[in-house]
Amino acid sequence: MQKYFQKYPLDEQKAILHYHSNIELSEAFYPVLSMFEVALRNSLNRELTDYFGTEDWYINLASVPGLINLRQEINTAKRHIANRNETITGSKVVAELTLGFWVRLLNSEYERVLWKPLRKAFPFLEKNLRQRHNVSAPVNKIRNFRNRIFHHEPVSWNLGELEKTHQEIIKVMGWLNNNLPTITDSIDRVSIVLSQIREKLQ
DSSP states (O other), rough: HHHHHHHHHHHHHHHHHHHHHHHHHHHHHHHHHHHHHHHHHHHHHHHHHHHHHHHGGGGGGGTTOOOGGGGGHHHHHHHHHHHHHHOHHHHHHHSSSSSSHHHHHTTTGHHHHHHHGGGGGGGGGGGGGGOOHHHHHHHHHHHHHHHHHHTTTTOOOOHHHHHHEEEEHHHHHHOOOOTTHHHTTTOHHHHHHHHHHHHHHH
């Protein structure tokens, strides 16, 4: 609460209202962030499966120069599955890997090895724009935003910036699957909640 009290040093009730509003906004973002994360993971997994020729593509990483340093995250995912006394399968490893892992695959350190196959995961991004940095930058921004929400940090200081972030999430989902923005619309309450919060915080 300290950050909110610092923002409203003379108005405790306004500080509490803003704190509650932050929770409401974080909740409203959950559907679009969830759909983005699943869509990104599934799209990248599809292309890695095709590239390596097996749904157990993660086993091959150690033999590919430049990808060996991904083994630790793969091994952590496998250990979590084993600790639950479950059989390690390709689909379980894919589900266990963090969003950070998937986003990292789009970073410059793996461009020469992975970008050629992984660019196919974004079939609805215009071909002249389908360059790694054009994808990596917004995807990393969305990951950082997602982590702030999931770690219960304040995200509601700038509502205009929040609106832009929401639009960017929808845009990137459309690069993965052009039906997703329409599908998401039926459960996406961000614009409604943003409007309500603006009125509350005036």
